[in-house]
Each structure stands twice: as structure tokens, then as C-alpha cells.
Amino acid sequence: MNREGFWFVSDVLNHIYCPWITYNWYVLGMPQSKKQEALVKKTKKHPERGIGGIKNARVVGQKYVRSYTLMLAGICDYVVFIDNKPAPLELKDAWMPKGKPWKNHLIQLACYSIMLGEEMGCIVDTGYIHYLRDGLTQKIEIEDPVKDYIISVIRDMDSTIENEIVRGRPISWRCCVDCCYRKICAGYGGTP
């Protein structure tokens, strides 16, 4: 969360991974370790290797976007305009999956599509992921159920800090083993 009270997209990903992270960070006031934040920055640091596969597109890089409705903010790697319609494009240091995109990538893209739509006053229902390992770009439809899911996650994040109550648990208890909060977390290994 930034100083103005906007959630980061990474907060949404963290909350989906484990809602206790939101509690530990923003209720108890203990940020995640620097080591984990550094890793996130490292994977985003390849912006100049090109964006393939999107023809006739106008591109804006590093666009700061916000949703005042959800109090969500982030910097989209690129916004592409195809026939004047905006769509988010994220770079990933990964190979393109054979089928659907990875859930985390889809969630990120959907967050940016919600914010872009609100800022530009239109519905953004398409996004792109450019995979740096193989130079391929995947076009992804961002459907309403995904956006609704993100809205419900953010509402739960709001409730966590307002009511100081955690609902839910990590996606797997194995997450606790490597977690930077494992020594202090009330949720470690099982909700009381």
C-alpha cells in the first residue's frame, strides 16, 4: 500500500497467496523482507528486448494507473492501443505456457485492465503478456468473473485491515515453510 492508501497489485497477489501477509504487513506493521521485494524488481528489469506479435499498435511504456473505486494503483509495463482501444501488456521473464496463462500473470493483467478501464472511461477486456524467454506474446481475454474475483479479494483486504480479522489461509501450508513471517505469524501452519 502506498502513502496515499492505494493498494499495490503485488498486495493483491500476496493476499491471494496468503491473507495473513496482509494482516502481518498492514495490521501489525511488518513489511515483507527486502529480499523478497528485490526479487520482484529483478524479474521486471528487461523492458528493452522488444514487444512481439502486436501489429499496428501504439505503445506507451511504464504507465502509472489507478482505480479510485478500489483504491488500487500500479505501473503497467506497457499500454498498447489497437484501433485506439487500450490494453495492458506485461513483460514476464518466463516461457510462454502452452495453454492458459499462469494465474498470477492473469491476475496482474486483470488488475491493470480494471485500472485502465476506470482511468480511460472504457471497458478493457483484452491484455497481453510478452514472454522474454521465447519472445512470444500471448493475447488474453479478461473476462468479468476474473475482474469480479479481484474486486472480492480487494474487499477482503479492506476488511482485513478495518476489522483486524483474517479470513482464509495460504494456498498451501507448504507456503509457511519459506515465508519471511514464519517466526511471528499467528496463522503459521493452521488457522486457530
Ligand code: SF4
Ligand atoms: S507463515 Fe504461513 S500463514 Fe503466515 S503469512 Fe506466511 S504463508 Fe501465511
